Amino acid sequence: MSNTANEQLLRNFILENYLFTDDQSKLDNANSFLDTGILDSMGILELIYFLDEELSIKVETDEMVPANLDSINNLLGFIEKKTA
Amino acid sequence: MTDNTYGLDPVLAIDFDKEVERITGRMREILSGELHRRGFVIAMSGGIDSSVCAALAVKALGPKKVFGLLMPEQDSSSTSGDLGKLLAEHLGIEYTVDNIAPALEALGCYQWRDDAIRDVFPDYTSDWKNKIIIEGGLDGKINHFNVVVENPAGERFEKILPLKSYLTIVAATNNKQRVRKTLEYFHADRFNYAVIGTPNRLEYDQGFFVKNGDGSADIKPISHLYKSQVYAMAKHLGLPDAICNSTPTTDTYSLEQGQDEFYFALPYKKMDVAVWCLNNGKSEAELAEKIEITEEQAKFVYLDILSKRRTTDYLHKKAVQVEPVELSF
Numbered sequence: 001m002s003n004t005a006n007e008q009l010l011r012n013f014i015l016e017n018y019l020f021t022d023d024q025s026k027l028d029n030a031n032s033f034l035d036t037g038i039l040d041s042m043g044i045l046e047l048i049y050f051l052d053e054e055l056s057i058k059v060e061t062d063e064m065v066p067a068n069l070d071s072i073n074n075l076l077g078f079i080e081k082k083t084a
Numbered sequence: 085m086t087d088n089t090y091g092l093d094p095v096l097a098i099d100f101d102k103e104v105e106r107i108t109g110r111m112r113e114i115l116s117g118e119l120h121r122r123g124f125v126i127a128m129s130g131g132i133d134s135s136v137c138a139a140l141a142v143k144a145l146g147p148k149k150v151f152g153l154l155m156p157e158q159d160s161s162s163t164s165g166d167l168g169k170l171l172a173e174h175l176g177i178e179y180t181v182d183n184i185a186p187a188l189e190a191l192g193c194y195q196w197r198d199d200a201i202r203d204v205f206p207d208y209t210s211d212w213k214n215k216i217i218i219e220g221g222l223d224g225k226i227n228h229f230n231v232v233v234e235n236p237a238g239e240r241f242e243k244i245l246p247l248k249s250y251l252t253i254v255a256a257t258n259n260k261q262r263v264r265k266t267l268e269y270f271h272a273d274r275f276n277y278a279v280i281g282t283p284n285r286l287e288y289d290q291g292f293f294v295k296n297g298d299g300s301a302d303i304k305p306i307s308h309l310y311k312s313q314v315y316a317m318a319k320h321l322g323l324p325d326a327i328c329n330s331t332p333t334t335d336t337y338s339l340e341q342g343q344d345e346f347y348f349a350l351p352y353k354k355m356d357v358a359v360w361c362l363n364n365g366k367s368e369a370e371l372a373e374k375i376e377i378t379e380e381q382a383k384f385v386y387l388d389i390l391s392k393r394r395t396t397d398y399l400h401k402k403a404v405q406v407e408p409v410e411l412s413f
Contacts, residue, residue: 019225034394036389037394040391041226041227041391041392041394041395042394042395044226045226045228045247045250046247048226048247049246049247049248061219061220061225061228061244061408062225064225064226064228065224065225065226066224066226080340
């Protein structure tokens with residue numbers, strides 16, 4: 001899947017399931033999910049489940065760090081690394 | 085001030101005589117002025133928190149206005165029941181033992197839990213033992229959960245829990261705290277008493293309780309006291325040694341499980357100091373020096389405390405009204 005398609009998939013997942021809106025302006029790709037309160041640590045675990053189900057990306061325990069998972073940009077960078 | 089500090093870190097030292105007087109005075113005021121009830125119901129697990137709360141309730145009202153409840157189930161250790169009885173007899177209060185295992189069985193608590201464990205360990209059967217442990221916080225990772233099982237031959241296995249299995253196991257075991265609370269309110273209703281909630285400050289701060297389970301209560305007498313202060317208070321109140329020297333456990337899973345491996349990043353004495361340092365604006369370097377961890381770990385501990393506060397904020401919330409309704413009387 002292309003980077004743009006991944007971006008849209010992830011953005012829609014967050015917008016639909018955590019912000020309950022389709023208003024794209026409500027989510028900035030650079031913002032930390034944790035700092036902005038969009039996700040808590042349980043939300044990040046749900047996101048990990050989503051990555052596995054939708055993109056077949058297995059997140060190893062060593063990879064469960066905010067630098068990989070805590071914003072749309074971080075996620076896109078992580079997916080790129082994992083699929084390189 | 086008493087010179088007995090019970091080995092507490094100096095920042096947590098308090099005058100226990102004054103504190104007992106303050107808490108018991110407030111318990112009477114709250115019962116009379118705010119709750120309008122005639123006594124206290126307390127569930128006694130044999131652990132340090134409920135034991136201290138029960139002793140404070142007796143100090144506040146005398147033994148005749150305090151009713152104790154021991155509510156074991158199939159995964160409770162036999163020690164917890166023994167300690168609960170020891171305490172009730174030490175305090176001279178009336179108490180009852182209600183085994184909640186049949187109620188939990190009827191609700192499907194054990195079945196749901198065991199099925200979820202079998203998602204990960206297909207050979208698991210109900211004669212195996214189990215527990216859940218937390219990982220991540222101290223290493224700066226997102227907290228996640230592993231299940232540990234032990235077969236009848238004593239062999240242990242551990243695997244990371246997929247989110248759905250974890251949530252189901254926790255949801256099933258939360259029935260234990262909720263069924264207990266149902267019984268506490270049954271007895272409170274029949275005596276016109278108030279229910280005591282027993283969280284200490286660490287548990288209250290970090291959301292280590294079940295919403296509408298042990299988190300539900302009419303009064304929380306020790307939610308401002310750090311766990312080490314509660315241990316010291318138990319000694320100050322002269323509670324039996326077996327209670328004062330007990331190790332904090334969840335008493336929820338069949339394998340022995342410390343609270344720190346289930347939930348907190350550090351053993352309670354260090355967690356107390358870490359939360360105190362965070363609350364009092366101490367730097368990561370100061371925390372690291374105080375509890376002998378690296379500065380990087382201190383940073384992760386602070387982040388973990390804040391993350392747990394955020395994640396469990398929902399547990400503290402009452403039902404949120406769309407439009408708040410003010411009641412006057």
